[in-house]
Amino acid sequence: MQLTGAQALIKSLEQQGVDTIFGLPGGAILPVYDPLIDSSIRHILVRHEQGAGHMAEGYALATGRPGVAMVTSGPGATNIVTPIANAHMDSTPLVVVTGQVASSAIGTDAFQECDITGITMGITKHNFLVKSAQEIPRAVAAAFHLATTGRPGPVLIDIPKDVAQSMMDWWYPSSIEEYDLPGYRPEVELDDDAVMRAVALIAEAERPVLYVGGGTLKSRASAELLAFAERTKMPVVTTLMARGAFPDSHEQHLGMPGMHGTYSAVTAIQKSDLLISLGARFDDRVTGKIPAFAPHAKVIHVDIDRAEFNKVRHADVAIQSNVAAVLTAFDGYGAMPRNLDVWWKEIREWREQYPLVYDAPTVEGPLRPQHVIEAIAAKSGPGTIVASGVGQHQMWASQFWKFEEPGTWVNSGGAGTMGFGVPSAIGAKVGRPDRTVWCIDGDGCFQMTAQELVTARSEGIPIKVAILNNAYLGMVRQWQEMFYEERYSEVYLSADLPDYVKWAESMGCVGLRATNLKEMHEVIDEANKINDVPVVIDFRTDSSEKVFPMVASGASNDDIMVHPLQRGGSK
Amino acid sequence: MSATPEPFLGAIDHTPVRHHILSVLVENKAGVLARIAGLFARRGFNIYSLAVAPAESNARFSRVTIVVDAESAPLEQIVGQLDKLVNVVAISDISPKDALERELLLATIKTEVDNRTSLLDIIANAGAAIVDVDARSVTVMLAATPGGCDEFERALESYARVELHRTGRVALPRLGKLASA
Numbered sequence A: 001m002q003l004t005g006a007q008a009l010i011k012s013l014e015q016q017g018v019d020t021i022f023g024l025p026g027g028a029i030l031p032v033y034d035p036l037i038d039s040s041i042r043h044i045l046v047r048h049e050q051g052a053g054h055m056a057e058g059y060a061l062a063t064g065r066p067g068v069a070m071v072t073s074g075p076g077a078t079n080i081v082t083p084i085a086n087a088h089m090d091s092t093p094l095v096v097v098t099g100q101v102a103s104s105a106i107g108t109d110a111f112q113e114c115d116i117t118g119i120t121m122g123i124t125k126h127n128f129l130v131k132s133a134q135e136i137p138r139a140v141a142a143a144f145h146l147a148t149t150g151r152p153g154p155v156l157i158d159i160p161k162d163v164a165q166s167m168m169d170w171w172y173p174s175s176i177e178e179y180d181l182p183g184y185r186p187e188v189e190l191d192d193d194a195v196m197r198a199v200a201l202i203a204e205a206e207r208p209v210l211y212v213g214g215g216t217l218k219s220r221a222s223a224e225l226l227a228f229a230e231r232t233k234m235p236v237v238t239t240l241m242a243r244g245a246f247p248d249s250h251e252q253h254l255g256m257p258g259m260h261g262t263y264s265a266v267t268a269i270q271k272s273d274l275l276i277s278l279g280a281r282f283d284d285r286v287t288g289k290i291p292a293f294a295p296h297a298k299v300i301h302v303d304i305d306r307a308e309f310n311k312v313r314h315a316d317v318a319i320q321s322n323v324a325a326v327l328t329a330f331d332g333y334g335a336m337p338r339n340l341d342v343w344w345k346e347i348r349e350w351r352e353q354y355p356l357v358y359d360a361p362t363v364e365g366p367l368r369p370q371h372v373i374e375a376i377a378a379k380s381g382p383g384t385i386v387a388s389g390v391g392q393h394q395m396w397a398s399q400f401w402k403f404e405e406p407g408t409w410v411n412s413g414g415a416g417t418m419g420f421g422v423p424s425a426i427g428a429k430v431g432r433p434d435r436t437v438w439c440i441d442g443d444g445c446f447q448m449t450a451q452e453l454v455t456a457r458s459e460g461i462p463i464k465v466a467i468l469n470n471a472y473l474g475m476v477r478q479w480q481e482m483f484y485e486e487r488y489s490e491v492y493l494s495a496d497l498p499d500y501v502k503w504a505e506s507m508g509c510v511g512l513r514a515t516n517l518k519e520m521h522e523v524i525d526e527a528n529k530i531n532d533v534p535v536v537i538d539f540r541t542d543s544s545e546k547v548f549p550m551v552a553s554g555a556s557n558d559d560i561m562v563h564p565l566q567r568g569g570s571k
Numbered sequence B: 001m002s003a004t005p006e007p008f009l010g011a012i013d014h015t016p017v018r019h020h021i022l023s024v025l026v027e028n029k030a031g032v033l034a035r036i037a038g039l040f041a042r043r044g045f046n047i048y049s050l051a052v053a054p055a056e057s058n059a060r061f062s063r064v065t066i067v068v069d070a071e072s073a074p075l076e077q078i079v080g081q082l083d084k085l086v087n088v089v090a091i092s093d094i095s096p097k098d099a100l101e102r103e104l105l106l107a108t109i110k111t112e113v114d115n116r117t118s119l120l121d122i123i124a125n126a127g128a129a130i131v132d133v134d135a136r137s138v139t140v141m142l143a144a145t146p147g148g149c150d151e152f153e154r155a156l157e158s159y160a161r162v163e164l165h166r167t168g169r170v171a172l173p174r175l176g177k178l179a180s181a
Helices: A005-015 A028-034 A049-063 A075-079 A081-088 A133-148 A161-165 A191-202 A213-220 A222-233 A263-271 A323-332 A339-354 A370-377 A392-400 A421-431 A443-449 A452-458 A474-483 A500-505 A517-529 B032-045 B075-084 B116-126 B147-157
Strands: A003-004 A020-023 A041-046 A066-073 A093-101 A126-129 A155-162 A166-168 A208-212 A235-238 A253-255 A274-278 A298-303 A315-321 A385-388 A435-442 A466-469 A510-512 A534-539 B019-027 B047-055 B058-068 B088-094 B099-110 B131-132 B137-144 B163-168 B170-173
Touching: A003 A005, A005 A028, A005 A161, A005 A435, A005 B116, A020 A049, A020 A421, A020 B058, A028 A066, A028 A093, A028 A161, A041 A421, A041 A452, A049 A066, A049 A075, A049 A081, A049 A093, A049 A421, A049 A443, A049 A452, A066 A075, A066 A370, A066 A534, A075 A081, A075 A474, A081 A093, A081 A155, A081 A517, A093 A133, A126 B058, A133 A155, A133 A166, A155 A161, A166 A263, A191 A274, A191 A315, A191 A323, A208 A213, A208 A222, A208 A263, A213 B058, A222 A263, A222 A323, A222 A370, A222 B032, A235 A339, A253 A263, A253 A385, A263 A339, A315 A323, A339 B147, A370 A392, A370 A435, A370 A466, A370 A517, A385 A392, A385 B170, A392 A466, A392 A474, A421 A443, A421 A452, A421 B075, A435 A443, A466 B047, A500 A534, A510 A517, A517 A534, B019 B032, B019 B075, B019 B170, B032 B047, B032 B058, B032 B075, B032 B131, B047 B116, B116 B137, B137 B147, B147 B163
Parallel strands: A020 A041, A020 A066, A066 A093, A093 A155, A126 A155, A208 A235, A208 A274, A235 A253, A274 A298, A298 A315, A385 A435, A435 A466, A466 A534, A510 A534
Antiparallel strands: A003 A166, B019 B058, B019 B088, B047 B058, B099 B137, B099 B163, B099 B170, B131 B137
């Protein structure tokens, strides 16, 4: 069967089971948009290419399946660089197709030419510049294989216009051998000796902590984690990338560690004698000052990527594997720590003394952002998916929303990409249309990517957006207040400009506003009743609110600052 | 009074004390060298020398011999990150004490009537060969250990050099010594 390269590309994506592409056409990718008309694949036409990338990420985080985005060459390609970098930091499986100028024009500074494979070399797991139409099926199959196996990540396929237009004889790789990836070995055999040494370390532990990272979600190891944790009675902390990997309602769950982690999670790690890291990477937001991080702990480091071992923290035992296989092996050997009663007694005291708290809400407002999040959570059904931008609202959402299952928390961790919320919520809703999707956003983040509400409305994707509008770039304001002597530099945004209700309405969404407690409850109820169009709520929140607990940048986790309400007593 | 900082003149001017030789088999595809160089640059690993050529008469692969500065980053990190490059097929790490290292030096020297004899002595002593000659200059070639090339280069310092090029080294483990993968 003779096909054009463009037809072969679409057919290859269908072959991979792709149901949705997020994209925006342009000159160099034009040939590929023609066969798309006849395809079963749904195309979501975005308003900016960054939106396409973050939507594909939201889709991937909510479904566990790779997200797919397609854009044109030059500025189309550079506009999707931020989502690619974001997906690379968070190991999110993504396949991005970019158009490229014709082969003969490459290197001539042609119109809308840019070296996107060069630009994305350091922020993709791998990328391809496809040089002939015959190679397209192999590139697509290899891209999906790379994006989804081992440590997942973004893969980019760059297709020159003439390649998309030329003819090929249809074929599709039938086995991994045909992918032509002689250097790619994502899985290694489980090192039984390392597992045994880990089991021996566990047997000596009196103060262990299960330090659960995003790799646990990526390897779909939640069931194994629950079984292992319950059998061994070890306390569990879940990083920002692992929220939902272990139920927040579980007695053994201490919450999130790190800069804005719970007092009990941070302190349990500090006092631990054994850290079992499951797909986590000792990020600086978790460790604080590295020499002072968990100073008495031995470390068992489980990761699919061996380059994570000893990168930040020495591993006493390193096990290269997916998390699920290791937990199963631990269970097989009956790994068991010592009696943890004394340890749990200490942990419970921390938890009771320093729970997450916030100042009492006032009837007339301004609203407490934490209270808004708790109210939305209480009024939304189980399984609701939460997406967020980056900043204070993200930390509060992670702290105060109770996550019970994988795929319900969609956020930008490693890269900290403001504006991630709205488009990633749209992608999540496309991937899980059965679920309610709330975007907990900040006013600063919202303004970065909210043009995608037009996409949501026109494509019939009814997400709900809660803007915690404190009229500031809140996290920067918090740092300026605490560490720059309240010298506020370029952080004020205004609560009224733009008018978020009119913004929403002009984009075909329902716009609501809440300034006091009564309105807060009313608008959440109203939003939850609307299921046909997107809803945007402007919650007027207190700009002086700060995220606590907090470990200052570069400080030791021992110097955690609790909420002012909890200070003054004995610590 | 702050002094004007000295301009940065280069990363490394001598073989690092704790260096390692990575013999890296890569797919012979466009951009592979850029991927390796980019990785070293963005992770802050130092390359002392680099030699690339098609490997084992197989057009599909090339061999890249990289002398890395193991003081700039732990070797485990360098190898671990390098191994993640999809086009990298195999890495063998040869420690300097187990390595047979050689590199090639080519130099063109101006000759004068009165220094010709002493120059020929230096060439002969070093085991170098004359590969080209005209009335006013001579081009010599030396294949030797990196230390041998250093010595030869120093011995040529008192002569007027037109050009001197070195290839960077390639290496194999000594017989009976295995490289670690």
